[in-house]
Amino acid sequence: MCPAATTSGWEIASAIGTMGATVVALWLGLYQWRKDRSRQRDVRAALSKALQTDLATWRQVVEQCRSDFDQKKLTHEQHFVDWVRGLSKPTMPTHERFARILPDLGRPTSTKVVHAYAECLRVAELVSREAERVRGISRDNVQIAADIRPYLDALSNDLSDAITALDPYVTGRKR
Known part of the structure; x- marks a missing residue:
């Protein structure tokens, strides 16, 4: 027997x-x-809202420049100089401070946001380079404005795409 x-x-x-x-x-x-x-x-959510504000502010600048150029509001050479100067130095403090956190937003969103910022900086670099080349000759800014104007449509679209991509994080409706 087996012991219990x-x-x-x-x-x-x-x-x-x-x-x-x-x-x-x-x-x-x-x-x-x-x-x-x-x-x-x-x-x-906080980062996304701050990024959205940066992008929306810069998009307003781009839209205003597009509108001024298309509606022929730039009537004097100094207007063109100011127009070129306005596009040469985008102010985007959120991206500068928090660029390392962007991957936390996920690949599709961070890719669109980084692309929009990169395009802003690329256009600003083009404008700055051309303005530096013609320093002091304000009538050449008319040609710079004409050369840069076509880039503003794509830039505006890129900014809109990035702003839209950030919406789910700002509103809290992300997954």
Whole structure:
């Protein structure tokens, strides 16, 4: 005959204690994970709103330049000089400070945002280079404006795409 296995009260209490500790550890881990995820979501939302503000501000500048050029509001050479100067130095403090966090927004969104910023900087570099080349000759700014104007349509579209891509993070409707 086989001796009957006997379980002592200490063994049962130890097993119940182990199971309880495991449940508590899992619950604490899940709680911390949710807390971290919520904090990351808050950071992404704040960053997205700030990026959207940068992009929208610069898009307004581009739209105003397009409108002024197309409606022939640039009537004097000094207007062209100011127009060129206005496009030569985009101010985008959020991107400059938080560019390393952009990958946290996910590949599709961060790609559109980085592309829009890169296009802003590229157009500004083109304008600056041309303005530097003709320094002091204000009538050449008329030609610079005519040369740069076609780039503004694509730039405006890129900015709009990036602003739209950030919407789900700003509104909190992302996954």
